[in-house]
Amino acid sequence: METVKINDTTPNDLPWKIRYDASRCTLCGSCVAACSFRAIEAKVERRRMVFSEGDLPDPKSRFSAVPVIKQVNSLANYCRGCGICEKVCPNDAIAPVRNPDTRHPIVSRCIGGDSIKRGGRKNLTGSIRTLDQLRIGRISQMTDPSLDAQRHTFDMLAPFGRILPADKLPISVNSDGKLITAGHTPPVSWIYPVIIGDMSIGALSWRMWEGIAMAVAYLNEECGLPVRMGSGEGGAPSRLLKSRYLKYMILQVASGHFGWNRIIKAMPEMIEDPAGIMIKIGQGAKPGDGGLLQAQKVAEHIMAIRGVPKTDLLSPPNHQGLYSIEESVQKMFLSFNAAFKFRVPVAIKVAASSTSVSVFNNLVRDPYNIVGGFFLDGIDGGTGAAHEVSLDHTGHPIVSKLRDCYLAAVTQGRQGQIPLWAAGGLGKTGDLAADAFKMMCLGASGVSTGKLILQMAGCVGNDQGRCNACNTGLCPAGITSQIPALAHRLDPERVAENIVNYFLAMDQELKKLMAPIGNSTLPIGRSDALVAVDKAVADRLKIQYVC
Amino acid sequence: MCRIGAIKSKNYVHPSRALHLMQSQQKGHDNSGFAMVMQDLGGIFESYKHLPTLSMACTDEGLNLAENILHEAGFRRVLQWVPETSPSDDLDIIAMPNYVFETFSYPRSYNKSTQEEKEELLLDMRLKMRAALEPDEQGFVYSFWPDVVTLKEIGDPRDIGTFFNLWKPNTNFTAKVITAQCRQNTNYDIVRYAAHPFFLQGYTGLANGENTFYQKNKEMQSTLHRGYIGFESDSQCFLYSLHYVHRQLKWPLQYYKHVITPLPFEQAKRRDDAEQLIAIRQSLANLEINGPNTIIGVLPDNTLFTCCDAKKLRPVVIGRDEETIAISSEVCGINEILPERDWSTDIYPNEREVVVINDELEVARWKQ
Numbered sequence: 001m002e003t004v005k006i007n008d009t010t011p012n013d014l015p016w017k018i019r020y021d022a023s024r025c026t027l028c029g030s031c032v033a034a035c036s037f038r039a040i041e042a043k044v045e046r047r048r049m050v051f052s053e054g055d056l057p058d059p060k061s062r063f064s065a066v067p068v069i070k071q072v073n074s075l076a077n078y079c080r081g082c083g084i085c086e087k088v089c090p091n092d093a094i095a096p097v098r099n100p101d102t103r104h105p106i107v108s109r110c111i112g113g114d115s116i117k118r119g120g121r122k123n124l125t126g127s128i129r130t131l132d133q134l135r136i137g138r139i140s141q142m143t144d145p146s147l148d149a150q151r152h153t154f155d156m157l158a159p160f161g162r163i164l165p166a167d168k169l170p171i172s173v174n175s176d177g178k179l180i181t182a183g184h185t186p187p188v189s190w191i192y193p194v195i196i197g198d199m200s201i202g203a204l205s206w207r208m209w210e211g212i213a214m215a216v217a218y219l220n221e222e223c224g225l226p227v228r229m230g231s232g233e234g235g236a237p238s239r240l241l242k243s244r245y246l247k248y249m250i251l252q253v254a255s256g257h258f259g260w261n262r263i264i265k266a267m268p269e270m271i272e273d274p275a276g277i278m279i280k281i282g283q284g285a286k287p288g289d290g291g292l293l294q295a296q297k298v299a300e301h302i303m304a305i306r307g308v309p310k311t312d313l314l315s316p317p318n319h320q321g322l323y324s325i326e327e328s329v330q331k332m333f334l335s336f337n338a339a340f341k342f343r344v345p346v347a348i349k350v351a352a353s354s355t356s357v358s359v360f361n362n363l364v365r366d367p368y369n370i371v372g373g374f375f376l377d378g379i380d381g382g383t384g385a386a387h388e389v390s391l392d393h394t395g396h397p398i399v400s401k402l403r404d405c406y407l408a409a410v411t412q413g414r415q416g417q418i419p420l421w422a423a424g425g426l427g428k429t430g431d432l433a434a435d436a437f438k439m440m441c442l443g444a445s446g447v448s449t450g451k452l453i454l455q456m457a458g459c460v461g462n463d464q465g466r467c468n469a470c471n472t473g474l475c476p477a478g479i480t481s482q483i484p485a486l487a488h489r490l491d492p493e494r495v496a497e498n499i500v501n502y503f504l505a506m507d508q509e510l511k512k513l514m515a516p517i518g519n520s521t522l523p524i525g526r527s528d529a530l531v532a533v534d535k536a537v538a539d540r541l542k543i544q545y546v547c
Numbered sequence: 548m549c550r551i552g553a554i555k556s557k558n559y560v561h562p563s564r565a566l567h568l569m570q571s572q573q574k575g576h577d578n579s580g581f582a583m584v585m586q587d588l589g590g591i592f593e594s595y596k597h598l599p600t601l602s603m604a605c606t607d608e609g610l611n612l613a614e615n616i617l618h619e620a621g622f623r624r625v626l627q628w629v630p631e632t633s634p635s636d637d638l639d640i641i642a643m644p645n646y647v648f649e650t651f652s653y654p655r656s657y658n659k660s661t662q663e664e665k666e667e668l669l670l671d672m673r674l675k676m677r678a679a680l681e682p683d684e685q686g687f688v689y690s691f692w693p694d695v696v697t698l699k700e701i702g703d704p705r706d707i708g709t710f711f712n713l714w715k716p717n718t719n720f721t722a723k724v725i726t727a728q729c730r731q732n733t734n735y736d737i738v739r740y741a742a743h744p745f746f747l748q749g750y751t752g753l754a755n756g757e758n759t760f761y762q763k764n765k766e767m768q769s770t771l772h773r774g775y776i777g778f779e780s781d782s783q784c785f786l787y788s789l790h791y792v793h794r795q796l797k798w799p800l801q802y803y804k805h806v807i808t809p810l811p812f813e814q815a816k817r818r819d820d821a822e823q824l825i826a827i828r829q830s831l832a833n834l835e836i837n838g839p840n841t842i843i844g845v846l847p848d849n850t851l852f853t854c855c856d857a858k859k860l861r862p863v864v865i866g867r868d869e870e871t872i873a874i875s876s877e878v879c880g881i882n883e884i885l886p887e888r889d890w891s892t893d894i895y896p897n898e899r900e901v902v903v904i905n906d907e908l909e910v911a912r913w914k915q
Contacts, residue, residue, distance in 0.1 A: 140759065145839060159832070163832075165830055519837050520837060524832070
């Protein structure tokens with residue numbers, strides 16, 4: 001028998017304990033086979049049984065070896081609580097149970113001597129979400145009729161690209177009294193107000209990425225919703241870069257420049273322009289931190305796309321050689337604008353921060369007009385991998401910061417000139433239409449969502465510490481894994497179908513919110529349509545307080 | 548709901564016709580006020596068309612303040628007309644002590660100035676007077692512009708008409724263009740400035756409806772031009788957008804409709820001028836309007852026009868005879884003042900139409 005010392009790591013040190021009922025278990029092995037973390041294993045336990053065989057009590061004992069499923073007592077293979085064992089068990093014999101007495105934050109640091117890394121979202125839950133304290137309270141009644149969400153037509157499009165003020169347009173009146181254009185204006189596309197955001201082909205399994213790309217193509221070509229997808233940092237497959245579907249992709253360059261070599265090489269063969277270029281400065285879920293793709297996820301195709309060996313891929317926290325906004329304008333934005341001959345909007349993504357308004361002001365006042373979108377990412381966003389301390393303790397909520405930026409633009413009469421796109425925990429409750437609508441009323445041109453897309457695909461993680469193992473490459477749903485056996489758990493066509501259906505439902509819901517406020521176009525800046533049930537929130541966001 | 552009306556005639560018309568036009572629609576408005584702007588003036592103002600006339604309701608102190616401001620700037624009064632009033636306790640009117648219609652000559656220093664410089668000066672003077680009279684409500688400066696007078700008051704339009712003796716036609720107080728409306732503001736506070744028609748540098752605007760993009764329009768317009776102030780009513784935004792598009796940007800009137808009710812992208816993309824239409828929509832997205840509206844506007848050259856919201860949620864009808872054209876929320880108003888006209892030629896504009904009437908009373912119907 002194995003001796004257990006009190007200082008050994010045991011399940012009661014870990015965040016999840018396995019509840020196992022030997023009497024229900026048929027020893028089919030499904031749970032062990034399905035557990036991607038190897039957190040459970042088949043073992044043999046020695047059992048003592050007391051029995052009596054005669055007419056009178058004559059207790060005897062017998063020892064036997066019983067096969068059982070046991071939790072692995074290891075910090076390397078600890079249970080993440082994903083619940084896949086429970087899902088596959090035909091007899092309800094096994095399930096993970098949250099351990100409120102876990103010592104994991106301490107023992108893993110003590111033993112590992114390294115920071116804790118994980119995926120997912122911020123797991124420290126605070127007060128009620130700000131967005132849930134807002135209601136769409138300006139309802140058209142009587143003389144100002146509501147629209148009919150089913151019958152009326154709605155323009156569900158948001159601008160992406162730098163918009164010049166009317167008096168700066170190169171427009172003149174010809175002799176027939178018609179306006180004519182002479183000269184170049186920055187490119188602007190009108191796209192669906194929800195972008196699928198920035199999850200790289202390294203962070204996601206190739207099947208997941210393919211599923212999203214299929215959904216985007218279907219939404220555009222069959223459903224008439226011009227949804228765009230952000231590539232994330234890490235490039236895209238050459239086949240996609242040279243296909244007509246490139247027009248739905250916003251290609252990202254971040255501080256690691258991963259994937260750009262392949263993009264640049266594909267440029268001569270591109271038959272369509274990409275939907276946009278996004279220069280990622282920072283990310284809301286781990287602000288001030290760079291990208292992190294751990295070696296276990298750097299599979300062969302990732303090595304090929306990014307042109308790297310199998311190693312931890314760390315994007316630096318900052319773009320090298322970028323020391324000032326002026327320099328970034330000159331070096332990066334201009335070169336990317338020029339690379340696509342000023343036909344493609346070039347946007348910037350920054351983490352929401354106390355300093356966001358300053359950054360935004362600098363860009364909105366830039367005389368070259370070359371920043372085509374300000375993507376502001378808040379603390380509640382998700383990530384494939386980050387240090388837990390960054391995830392849980394750094395960052396800035398999106399709602400008030402987006403509002404600050406919009407109001408800064410209003411004060412200068414520059415609202416809409418650089419479209420604001422908001423992200424960071426939107427759709428966290430599963431209801432993206434309401435979140436997106438409220439953010440638009442506060443001044444966003446649209447929103448970007450990532451984590452919710454994973455949940456549409458079947459991600460079992462949540463914000464209470466369940467699973468959150470995207471960084472390990474062992475995603476039990478095959479969403480963020482590059483291991484073929486795990487990736488094949490995911491059916492890309494099912495992923496695409498779920499995403500398409502969600503977007504169709506959301507589209508209806510957005511219209512159901514636009515109709516009562518009498519809007520046939522997106523409610524960008526219609527803060528008068530919102531009311532807050534919390535006074536502090538109302539004051540901070542400059543909207544009406546109601547009770 | 549508001550009711551709005553406009554008369555444009557080849558001959559000078561007395562405001563009693565505007566009262567009749569509006570009175571028959573009184574079930575549709577709430578009789579809470581009367582406001583009108585008269586342009587292309589006849590009668591006693593006819594010989595002073597090139598000089599600015601101040602239209603103001605004020606206290607004695609307010610009158611002093613305003614006249615001092617104008618005198619200090621070098622304006623000299625050349626004509627004063629004080630309407631004869633018939634005060635009575637039976638009348639439902641919240642009258643001000645003074646109603647001032649005074650015409651001034653320009654300061655000497657402006658003898659050689661361009662028209663545009665004079666126009667800027669007139670606006671500056673009006674804004675200055677308005678600001679000076681605002682504390683303690685010493686008065687309300689409605690317009691200070693050549694060939695234009697404005698009258699606004701709170702009360703029952705019938706009684707306001709009686710108070711100012713406007714029911715009896717005469718030849719002293721007439722105009723070729725009169726726009727009128729019979730309601731005080733009901734959406735926001737009751738303030739005289741909130742009553743349509745609104746006037747700014749030769750442009751007049753009045754509307755029947757709601758502007759659900761009030762907040763967006765207001766936020767944008769507040770920084771566009773110094774004259775875009777007040778915002779006591781959501782309908783002021785229509786006038787400011789008209790002024791901005793037509794006067795500041797110098798775009799032809801047809802583009803006003805494209806700014807306030809842009810075509811859906813699907814339709815715009817199919818047009819030859821798609822590039823311009825989409826550029827306009829992008830740059831002036833904050834001047835778009837939403838909600839039910841009918842707008843009547845007058846341009847500085849006295850062109851009269853009307854258009855509606857993009858879903859045609861408010862009525863309007865245009866009727867005419869040889870001498871006169873009337874625009875009205877309800878046809879009963881036109882029946883009242885043009886009973887002999889051929890009603891089969893009445894125009895009921897659609898949601899994409901702008902109906903424009905020039906000085907020769909030629910009617911143009913533009914499809915957006």
